[in-house]
Amino acid sequence: MKPANMENTAAPLLEVKDLDVGFDTPEGKVHAVNCLNFSLKAGDALAIVGESGSGKTQTVMAIMGLLSENGEARGEARFKGQDLMKMSTAQLNTHRGKEIAMIFQDPMTSLNPYLRIDKQMIEVVMHHQGLNKSEARAHAVEMLRAVRIPDPERRIRQYPHEFSGGMRQRVMVAMGLLCEPDLLIADEPTTALDVTVQAQISHLMSALRENSNTAIILITHDLGVVAGLCDRVLVMYAGEAVECGSVEQIYYEPKHPYTQGLLASVPRLDQPEETGLNSIPGNPPNLLALPKGCKFRDRCPKAHDACKEKPPMQLDEQRHAWRCFLGGAA
Amino acid sequence: MIKHSLQRLLGLIPTMLMLITVAFFLIRVAPGGPFDSEKLLPPEIEANLNAKYHLDEPLVQQYFRYLGQVVVLDFGPSFQYKDWTVNELIAQGFPVSATVGLAAMILAFVVGTLLGIAAALRQNSGIDYSLMGFAMLGISVPNFVIAPILILLLAVYAGWLPAGGWDWSVANMVLPVITLSLPAIAYIARLTRGSMIEVLHSNFIRTARAKGLPESVVIRRHALRPALLPVISFLGPATAAMISGSVVIERIFSIPGLGSYFVQGALNRDYTLVMGVVIFYGMLIIILNFIVDLVYAWLNPKIRYDEKR
Amino acid sequence: MTKSADKPVIDPFEAALEVHDIKGRSPWEDAWHRLLKNRAAVYSAFIMAFMLVLVVFGPMLISWESDFTDWDYTSSPPSIESGHWFGTDAVGRDIMVRTLEGGRISLLVGLVATIVSLVIGVSYGATAGYFGGATDRIMMRVVDIIYALPFMFFVILLMVVFGRNILLIFVAIGAVNWLDMARIVRGQTLSLKNTEFIEAARACGVGDWAIIRRHIIPNLLGVVIVYVTLTIPQVILIESFLSFLGLGIQEPMSSWGALVSDGAQDMESAPWTLVVPSIFLTVTLYCFNYIGDGLRDALDPKDRL
Numbered sequence: 001m002k003p004a005n006m007e008n009t010a011a012p013l014l015e016v017k018d019l020d021v022g023f024d025t026p027e028g029k030v031h032a033v034n035c036l037n038f039s040l041k042a043g044d045a046l047a048i049v050g051e052s053g054s055g056k057t058q059t060v061m062a063i064m065g066l067l068s069e070n071g072e073a074r075g076e077a078r079f080k081g082q083d084l085m086k087m088s089t090a091q092l093n094t095h096r097g098k099e100i101a102m103i104f105q106d107p108m109t110s111l112n113p114y115l116r117i118d119k120q121m122i123e124v125v126m127h128h129q130g131l132n133k134s135e136a137r138a139h140a141v142e143m144l145r146a147v148r149i150p151d152p153e154r155r156i157r158q159y160p161h162e163f164s165g166g167m168r169q170r171v172m173v174a175m176g177l178l179c180e181p182d183l184l185i186a187d188e189p190t191t192a193l194d195v196t197v198q199a200q201i202s203h204l205m206s207a208l209r210e211n212s213n214t215a216i217i218l219i220t221h222d223l224g225v226v227a228g229l230c231d232r233v234l235v236m237y238a239g240e241a242v243e244c245g246s247v248e249q250i251y252y253e254p255k256h257p258y259t260q261g262l263l264a265s266v267p268r269l270d271q272p273e274e275t276g277l278n279s280i281p282g283n284p285p286n287l288l289a290l291p292k293g294c295k296f297r298d299r300c301p302k303a304h305d306a307c308k309e310k311p312p313m314q315l316d317e318q319r320h321a322w323r324c325f326l327g328g329a330a
Numbered sequence: 331m332i333k334h335s336l337q338r339l340l341g342l343i344p345t346m347l348m349l350i351t352v353a354f355f356l357i358r359v360a361p362g363g364p365f366d367s368e369k370l371l372p373p374e375i376e377a378n379l380n381a382k383y384h385l386d387e388p389l390v391q392q393y394f395r396y397l398g399q400v401v402v403l404d405f406g407p408s409f410q411y412k413d414w415t416v417n418e419l420i421a422q423g424f425p426v427s428a429t430v431g432l433a434a435m436i437l438a439f440v441v442g443t444l445l446g447i448a449a450a451l452r453q454n455s456g457i458d459y460s461l462m463g464f465a466m467l468g469i470s471v472p473n474f475v476i477a478p479i480l481i482l483l484l485a486v487y488a489g490w491l492p493a494g495g496w497d498w499s500v501a502n503m504v505l506p507v508i509t510l511s512l513p514a515i516a517y518i519a520r521l522t523r524g525s526m527i528e529v530l531h532s533n534f535i536r537t538a539r540a541k542g543l544p545e546s547v548v549i550r551r552h553a554l555r556p557a558l559l560p561v562i563s564f565l566g567p568a569t570a571a572m573i574s575g576s577v578v579i580e581r582i583f584s585i586p587g588l589g590s591y592f593v594q595g596a597l598n599r600d601y602t603l604v605m606g607v608v609i610f611y612g613m614l615i616i617i618l619n620f621i622v623d624l625v626y627a628w629l630n631p632k633i634r635y636d637e638k639r
Numbered sequence: 640m641t642k643s644a645d646k647p648v649i650d651p652f653e654a655a656l657e658v659h660d661i662k663g664r665s666p667w668e669d670a671w672h673r674l675l676k677n678r679a680a681v682y683s684a685f686i687m688a689f690m691l692v693l694v695v696f697g698p699m700l701i702s703w704e705s706d707f708t709d710w711d712y713t714s715s716p717p718s719i720e721s722g723h724w725f726g727t728d729a730v731g732r733d734i735m736v737r738t739l740e741g742g743r744i745s746l747l748v749g750l751v752a753t754i755v756s757l758v759i760g761v762s763y764g765a766t767a768g769y770f771g772g773a774t775d776r777i778m779m780r781v782v783d784i785i786y787a788l789p790f791m792f793f794v795i796l797l798m799v800v801f802g803r804n805i806l807l808i809f810v811a812i813g814a815v816n817w818l819d820m821a822r823i824v825r826g827q828t829l830s831l832k833n834t835e836f837i838e839a840a841r842a843c844g845v846g847d848w849a850i851i852r853r854h855i856i857p858n859l860l861g862v863v864i865v866y867v868t869l870t871i872p873q874v875i876l877i878e879s880f881l882s883f884l885g886l887g888i889q890e891p892m893s894s895w896g897a898l899v900s901d902g903a904q905d906m907e908s909a910p911w912t913l914v915v916p917s918i919f920l921t922v923t924l925y926c927f928n929y930i931g932d933g934l935r936d937a938l939d940p941k942d943r944l
Binding site: 344345348352353356357359466467469470471472474475477478479481482486570573574577578581582592593596597599604607608611612 | 783784785790791792793795796797798799800872876879880883884885886896899900902903906907910913914917920921924925928929932
């Protein structure tokens with residue numbers, strides 16, 4: 001694993017400031033993401049973790065300009081200094097697929113079932129790099145070989161349904177890497193896959209990061225995958241960042257009670273069996289009517305009266321941040 | 331694919347058999363013979379006529395005789411148009427009907443899908459609402475209401491187009507083709523809009539957008555084909571609906587097509603003609619459905635693949 | 640859930656009814672609210688109600704008899720003075736009263752033929768879906784075969800063969816129009832029959848027919864309502880189509896289709912004879928289609944897009 005990029009003082013590749021994402025639904029306005037801040041330099045790998053509904057997917061959808069029609073995003077997302085939020089679709093399209101690539105959660109439905117793999121792959125290269133068809137195809141075959149798809153010359157002529165789930169996700173990864181993006185966003189890339197395939201995909205991504213200095217945002221609820229691939233972790237709860245720090249900080253010195261609960265709920269082989277699995281009691285708050293103050297209050301074992309106010313973001317010298325009254329100097 | 335086609339082709343046989351059987355026995359259980367209207371026929375002449383048309387044989391024998399004829403596409407003589415066989419009448423009328431029908435079908439497919447896509451791309455806008463309002467109107471207003479009103483406005487009052495008749499000229503075709511295609515346009519527009527919206531919400535379209543492809547490419551290359559698949563499978567029923575519609579259209583515009591012969595035959599109780607037309611059109615619909623089925627399978631790689639295995 | 644956990648289920652029917660109630664009430668309310676939000680459907684329902692009142696009671700309030708020929712006013716345009724508000728036809732009959740009485744026939748055909756197709760379609764589809772297996776395959780194969788036939792031609796054939804009387808029109812249209820209903824109902828039944836409350840009933844030894852009658856049919860109500868609403872305009876359309884061709888309703892009775900047909904003959908000299916029944920027919924079909932659409936959206940939100 002790379003050392004934490006303490007000396008990397010270059011301008012951030014992606015800087016997200018005060019991001020809000022809301023959805024208009026018949027029941028009212030859903031606040032999926034509230035005032036989120038994070039940044040990422042070239043070659044960084046950031047994991048965004050949280051339960052389903054915590055807003056991690058909508059965060060990256062907003063950055064990619066892929067929110068559904070009833071969604072609205074506010075705030076800034078500066079990519080190489082330019083605000084993606086202010087771009088038209090046409091402007092966004094000069095970055096999407098070329099400099100920012102995305103791998104989606106569900107490999108089964110994310111490939112077009114009506115087109116052969118070759119067509120879906122070469123269109124990216126032809127569009128962004130102006131290669132001709134045969135060059136583009138050669139490049140695509142090479143990329144499929146890189147993600148260890150056997151017999152890529154033949155497989156590239158096939159349709160998505162002729163691939164297994166793991167194979168399809170590799171195709172998705174290969175497709176994302178075609179233009180050697182500066183930033184790869186992977187939304188639960190391994191959730192639908194077998195454990196062995198999970199490991200392969202995550203190796204693939206770390207190899208990519210080492211070879212071409214690609215920054216990665218990995219969205220997952222699986223803390224196991226995070227450790228192998230990322231160096232920083234952002235924990236989200238009910239649309240807010242509750243804790244952010246290096247993998248070591250988050251794993252060994254979690255400050256926020258939610259992160260602590262999350263870690264306690266991971267099954268571990270080094271613990272005696274009778275401790276059993278811990279889970280965080282209760283449910284995440286209703287995003288239609290978020291409570292004032294700390295959003296984790298109702299489920300928090302350490303809640304006290306002060307938690308009725310919104311807790312501040314605390315920050316220590318090692319760039320470890322958490323949103324809680326506790327865990328400071330005490 | 332070939333196996334699939336052959337299987338489907340064999341599957342057509344029971345359908346055709348059922349079509350012929352139902353048509354035949356429906357006609358035969360009808361009260362009264364075909365020559366009842368011609369009063370005061372001397373019994374020996376009627377017997378002669380019955381013998382000529384084999385009406386004196388047992389029913390089962392008649393059925394198999396007719397079946398044998400139909401297999402070689404011989405629908406026998408017409409009861410009413412003396413000296414004409416049903417085949418000759420079909421040969422006269424069908425080219426006319428087919429011309430109007432084909433033109434209407436092409437018009438309906440092109441205009442219907444374009445309108446449907448336009449509405450889907452501007453979902454819930456004013457354009458969408460007004461297009462869908464018009465589509466509903468197209469479905470709700472019957473052919474035989476639109477046709478006279480169009481004749482009244484464009485032919486009688488404005489004098490731009492002929493009110494009816496047939497001389498194979500384009501001017502004569504305009505009104506019939508438009509009226510015949512309107513309901514189909516409306517249906518296809520609604521169908522296309524619905525399926526296009528559904529496809530645009532699918533994950534693979536999100537992938538295509540994430541690739542940074544221009545929206546026009548996303549729609550043309552990724553969304554169009556899946557969105558049109560339901561329209562393709564609708565073409566079979568659409569043909570059947572158009573054939574029914576042509577019966578009315580041909581009557582209103584005095585077009586000498588097969589529909590006109592059919593209605594005339596129905597009103598005159600010309601059994602062989604009615605039966606012949608029903609079976610002919612039935613076969614046509616069955617065969618067209620079969621072709622539509624093949625096209626659908628060909629456009630859908632998943633079906634092709636499943637067949638291959 | 641909690642209830643069944645702490646006391647043993649004595650009567651599976653009670654349990655079944657509970658599930659049914661909890662699941663059943665709120666979706667219906669939801670659907671009702673969605674329907675009320677659909678302005679086109681609500682307006683259409685009001686217009687249809689008004690139309691129904693007009694058609695049923697209107698002819699009683701108009702002083703003209705539908706077959707009275709007013710020789711002083713033949714082919715006279717709509718006017719309040721003459722008392723023929725919507726004009727008269729070529730033999731001096733009042734268009735308004737004829738249109739309203741024709742509406743009775745058209746709506747009656749719509750209703751009765753729809754009921755015929757409903758009864759055939761629901762029982763056929765529910766049976767096929769419920770028994771499944773070979774029964775289902777054969778029954779659906781038959782539907783497929785009939786589906787491929789030019790059914791309008793068969794209606795015409797039936798009219799030719801059996802003569803043109805109104806009873807036959809009901810039966811003929813209904814008898815060829817049940818296929819959609821059968822398919823939909825079969826699909827729903829298939830998905831319903833494996834649900835727990837049906838299994839509970841079956842485990843209790845309730846017979847097949849009782850299960851179909853008591854459990855499956857009530858649960859099919861939603862789709863059936865939608866399809867009934869969409870079948871009525873179809874049937875009205877078929878009847879007017881036949882009458883327009885002279886193969887449907889015969890004089891002295893009349894329907895909207897027959898009136899449009901008459902109107903089309905005289906449209907150059909008396910366009911109102913065409914326009915008035917056309918408007919009534921079109922408005923009715925339009926409203927039914929909108930109500931059906933609204934109901935479908937309300938009852939099956941998945942299908943809304």
